[in-house]
Amino acid sequence: MNSVAALLAACAASALATGAAAADAEVDELVVRGARLDETLPQDLARYGSDLAVITPTVLRDNVYVDVSQALQMQTPGVFVSPRNGPFSYVDISVQGARTGDVLWLVDGVRINNRLYTSTSPADTLPASMVERIEVLKGGQSLFYGTQAVAGAINVVTRPYADELGGTFTLGGHTNQGVHADLLVRGPAGPARFVAWVSKDEAEGYRTFDVFQPSATARKRGYDVVSFGGKLGLDLSEDLALNLYYQHTDAHLDYPGPRLTRLSFNDRDEEIGSLSLDWTASDQLQLSVKGYYHDWDSVYSTVNNVPSNIAGPGVIIDDLTFWGYEDYGVSVLARLNLHRGFEYQLGYDYQNFNGRDDVLLIAQQTEKVHALVAQVRTNDDLIRNAHFAAGVRYNKTDESEKAIWNLSGRWDVTPDVYVEGMLGTSFILPSAEQLFGIDPCCAAGNPDLKPEESLNGNVSVGGQTDRFTWQVTGFARKIDNLIAEGAARPGFPEGLYVNTPGEVKSRGFEVQATARLTQALSATGSFAHTRTRAEGAGRQFDRIPESQAKAALVYEPADRPFGASATVLWTGDVYQQVTAFGRQNYGDYAVVDLAAHVYIDGDRRKHRLTARLENALDEDYATRVNSALVDLSTQRFLYRFRGVPRTLHMSYAYSF
Template sequence: MIVGQTIEETLPQELAKYGSDVEVTDSQEMRDSLFVDVSQALQMDTPGLFLAPRGGPFSYMDISLQGSRTQDMLFLVDGVRINNRLYSSTMTDTLPGSMTERVEVLKGGQSLFYGTQAAAGVINIVTRGYTDDFNGQLTVSGDTNDSIHYDGYARGKAGPGNYVVYASQDKSNGIATYTTIQPSATDQRRSYDLSNVGVKYRLEVLDNLSVDARYTHTDARLDYPGVRVTAYSKNERDEDVASVGIDYKMTDWAQLLVKGYWHDWDSAYTTINNVVQPGTGRITGQTVIDNETYWGYEDKGINALAKLTPHKGFEYVVGYDYQTYSGKDDVLLIEEQTEEVNAVFGQVRTTEDLIQNGAFAAGVRYNDTGGVSTTVWNVSGRYDFTSWLYAQGIIGTSFLLPTAEQLYVIQEPSALGNPDLEPETSENLNLSLGTNWQPTSGSAFQLQATYFDR
């Protein structure tokens, strides 16, 4: 049994109670389906979501949720944002599928709690949870693409707290990524070597006070062959994600979580192209385009979230977010920049004491980024007409801060950033009518129809 969940970890389930459409893929389903990474689980198990990895496992991907763009989706690992704010792309290899307790997909605009890049929804990857009983797992697998995978984890109770440790490695000597490729490309197969280690520890200081520390490290060596002239192309990455949270239940009706987080990504990019003789197509030499050229970013901040139920009929969730982000890309010529974000938000929710068969909520968020402010809101709800028929929906606004590429890229004459760009804003609506019907004991039938507009 999972223990020690914070109000941040249970937030997606609570938002589902108040009308957000949430899809969940748990660890057992991922194991039974032999998913290598999270992107495979999302690709196969989430209605309304389109996902296409560009080069097989552990690669960049194009993703669309209910018709959205890739940059409209926010990715989190245990509540820590892992999106690349340098430009509109993302990867899901920060954590392999075997280390995942569940993957939660929240559909519709979710900027109220999650801020920028949640215009179409949020994908939250939850790592293996804490347990009091010792348990673990070891896995070795391979495939016909000359790939091999190792992973293992252990968890249990140690002293006054609980721990989880995990590690994995994925390696392939080369897989074909294109069905058609030009003879000028001599690097025609994509190899990868990715290792991941992590540790979590939760210390119960008092009955109503706990401290939770988490750390994940990823080393990756990833090939990116092209369809023409590529002789060698590799991205080498060192990535760290860490957080420390304090969970304090002040009274029976007040709970507070304060968490600091840090996400650091450092990459060295190397590209060598073949030189082709015009007319003959003969390769006459090679030219170095990038030689361990640096690109990377650092994202760190503090989140505070409080849940208050001082009286019957309503409960309140309030919070504060502080984020400082800095990044640099010598490949795309993005100069080093730093951005600070401050935000406050709040939501009012009904409880069963006020409405028996329904749950409704309304909230607002104020976001300030270097003097540029944005205010967003949403209203959501769910009503159960019977034990098997329900309606739910969410309406509101969201925002998307410009990327560093959009603001500061210098690639004359083809591209030049605009530092005066303001945040994008969006209006969104999701409405659903569904049924959970159990005709006999042990059987179930689920059907949901959704209308969305953004």
């Protein structure tokens, strides 16, 4: 509690939106109006046929989620998210049958993926308290977002500006011996506006695995995450705006194992920053220039027990071994309205990425990317009830050149029914691990790998009335040169990364709906089915579920100072190939969350209590499976990464 007290001392110095139609309605109320083109890009893409889902501020606050991954796991229709070790851990994610590395993550439009690996997401240092909303674009988004957005993009939007001085202080915790505190202050500052926040999350955690060998003495997976940041917006003139953003995160994250482990952790130091200038030169020209910087420094330490002498000294495997990366660049985006009927988007991206990993033995690597983007869009002057767009992106790196294209559109057939879709190509470059990794633990890198190339298509039909919205989506993706671990061969006992021969096809459908049952009661539901298989193979790709469903019932009376909700997640079969145990199914589970909140000062709504019972039925489910050697043996045992058990979250928030 000393760290919480220190934080307190320092502090003293929405419903689920689903489908493009619903997303448009929600976002019109959420977006802070301004001249920033990159800020409104996801909503612009939704108006031209992209499938956009939004987790709103109301949903985030009403469920007191610890981190971004928890919110995505329970709330985003059609998106599979499996946090490996609970909050602030790596996650497996699948959007429309794709793999974890096929999704691009951004914070306020700044990319936070790394190019060292494609097997893990970068979401393990994003507390939910600093988030205003989460925007999920489904389907290929490479036109504006480039490589790693081949199956979708997730944009985490931080808390917005306010015209009046105010803020919120929150204090809470959960039954896995966790505590949380955060402070948000925002308002005017002379001619500018500002937002500032600080948060701390700390927990001892829960027992991560279902099976432990006697030599594993560190059995709980804890975390200690401190994050602070802010934004400053200044109107330099009536037509020119400046925006600065900065966020710093320090994190100590435990990564215990089921055998031998006495101590294992990652210490993280992360900085994200951006500076943008937005100029509205005239009704015909709008220009945005943005520079960004992302630095991730991490040290990894592991101390193993000696099985025959647990009380004796441990064996140091890694001692503050470094891995990290630096990503910086600049983007320019212009919107031109030169004549009636059409508008044009022109863009330029420059990215410079460098990083190394002394744990998996990836030497220092540097990659530079230049990209040119052009898109033409129709507007209401041409067709009032339909919007179409066509675009191309040209990418150039030190090693390769590639052009991709995209067509999209939305037609409002009637005021109540619409059709939308998107067709385009995407590509993803091999990661540094896939090219140059040499650690004997894992598959070896292959410098001769080709980039993956894919053709993506989405078609949706949907509609809305005063009380009901619905959408049915079909999607398909064809991938050439997919990169995977090949079979063992002489000199490469753990295999070699190779381009898979033949095509890999992913296809499926998604159904989602929202119904307002009464003025105070609403229900949402979604179901998704995917089929992702290599040519000639008869089984689903590992770590990608075949089916999943999500549903929520929300009670929110407008004339009462309280509310409640129930959220259900069902995940179908999920498979993983495990050494010595073959193909294991660790899916087919259901998780139920119950949440409630009350303003204890009634209609004044300054003092709020919120509770969420996570995994209320205490479902014993796995987020992943693996095997390891039995202590002092050549035999192996099977173990599961456990999902979060039943956990009660409580928080008190004071708004001022």
